Amino acid sequence: MRKKVAIANWKMNKTRREAGQFCQQLNQVAAELTGVEVIVCPPYTALDLLAEQFSGTSIHWGGQNCFWEEKGAYTGEISPWMLRDLGCQYVIIGHSERRQIIGETDRDINRKMAAALQAGLIPILCVGETLQEREDQLAKEVVRRQLEQGLTDLELDAEGLVIAYEPIWAIGTGVNASSDDAQEMIGFIRDYLAAQVGQAVAGDIPILYGGSVREDNITDFMAKPDIDGALIGGASLDVNAFAAIARSIADA
Numbered sequence: 001m002r003k004k005v006a007i008a009n010w011k012m013n014k015t016r017r018e019a020g021q022f023c024q025q026l027n028q029v030a031a032e033l034t035g036v037e038v039i040v041c042p043p044y045t046a047l048d049l050l051a052e053q054f055s056g057t058s059i060h061w062g063g064q065n066c067f068w069e070e071k072g073a074y075t076g077e078i079s080p081w082m083l084r085d086l087g088c089q090y091v092i093i094g095h096s097e098r099r100q101i102i103g104e105t106d107r108d109i110n111r112k113m114a115a116a117l118q119a120g121l122i123p124i125l126c127v128g129e130t131l132q133e134r135e136d137q138l139a140k141e142v143v144r145r146q147l148e149q150g151l152t153d154l155e156l157d158a159e160g161l162v163i164a165y166e167p168i169w170a171i172g173t174g175v176n177a178s179s180d181d182a183q184e185m186i187g188f189i190r191d192y193l194a195a196q197v198g199q200a201v202a203g204d205i206p207i208l209y210g211g212s213v214r215e216d217n218i219t220d221f222m223a224k225p226d227i228d229g230a231l232i233g234g235a236s237l238d239v240n241a242f243a244a245i246a247r248s249i250a251d252a
């Protein structure tokens with residue numbers, strides 16, 4: 001049985017004080033969130049605080065990015081081993097904002113994936129097409145390339161990987177993909193993985209949808225056979241909204 005997953009991606013939001021308030025409030029409802037792996041990915045500056053607040057609870061925390069080297073002269077970078085040192089179990093890799101704004105390539109992402117796995121983290125690999133690519137009927141081709149190149153030479157097992165399908169046109173726009181379109185692409189991703197690692201392993205890899213997920217649309221996504229949860233940006237900044245979404249994922 002593959003696990004259900006709810007990930008809060010705060011992006012570049014929340015001071016430590018705001019992060020602390022969120023953690024306290026989430027801890028109050030954590031007991032209700034069984035049957036779903038709840039993961040909060042804050043900016044690096046709040047990771048130690050999450051480690052303090054969530055240690056010994058059912059809530060996990062992770063980075064939003066990492067570098068591919070363990071240590072050295074890489075000013076401004078953070079290694080996956082450093083994230084492990086802060087108790088992270090997860091790290092988001094290849095988010096479209098990093099691909100588009102920072103210019104990360106599939107090759108960079110592959111190196112980060114390899115380093116994260118080596119450090120003992122579970123990478124959350126993000127893939128997804130632009131609106132233009134979708135309109136040009138290239139969405140599957142793009143996602144296939146991102147998977148192929150992002151996962152090159154990696155040993156994959158179901159416990160050590162999460163995939164998030166996030167169509168770029170749906171991120172932060174309020175315009176979510178339809179649950180049918182999300183299912184179609186996520187089914188395609190699962191078939192792709194099955195061809196690489198076999199049906200049994202691919203069947204157990206959590207594959208999430210991301211892009212304008214809210215309390216009022218999560219149930220539709222969760223009704224689809226291949227969608228195992230969500231990567232939540234904007235709505236994850238509000239603890240009540242995030243907890244409600246996580247609860248809907250658990251109940252699905």
Ligand code: PGA
Binds near residue numbers: 171211
């Ligand atoms: P959003 O962001 O929920 O604000 O659309 C999702 C993401 O970027 O992970």
